[in-house]
Amino acid sequence: MAHTPFGYEIVNGRIEIHAREAEQLRLLIQSYLSGKSLANAAKDSGINRSHGGIVRILTDERYLGNGIFPRLISKEQFEQLKEERIKRAKKLGRLNRIKAEETFKPIFTFTIGNVEARYDNPTKQAEFVYSLIKEEVT
Structure with a gap:
């Protein structure tokens, strides 16, 4: 305990x-x-x-x-x-306070290209797919 x-x-x-x-x-x-x-x-x-x-x-x-x-x-x-x-x-007025709703807007968007190449080695496949990820500032 x-x-x-x-x-x-x-x-x-x-x-x-x-x-x-x-x-x-x-x-x-x-x-x-x-x-x-x-x-x-x-x-x-x-x-x-x-x-x-x-x-x-x-x-x-x-x-x-x-x-x-x-x-x-x-x-x-x-x-x-x-x-x-x-x-x-x-x-004391501490009940029923309405908290402003927090909104989250990411500053980046991510896209991925077409996954055309296929590798037998899972590590190489993952490296290839990750290389297709692009980020853009919004």
Whole structure:
């Protein structure tokens, strides 16, 4: 396993709850749901991570528990976090942004001439065919 998520630790080859980090996670969730910003909620809970790191923690479904990871938060808490993130994003105008569609127009066009010569040697045939490729700046 490349990375053990915050709140867990590996003990004797098994993933178990890391007591201190699990408590910090609970404080983070409580602070965030009480209205604090991500940065302030993280600071209050003693978690020293970047903004993106805190978002990843709050959106990680492994905390709900599965066959490998024990449950750290309830489904209701996870849904509350999701609703709160959407509510804040909406308030800040970060939802429904329309990104300008990117278009790609190549600056070259490639053409190939007629493949009239045939060689028994596949390498010679490939060299011949590649020699027929022409490029034009558009």
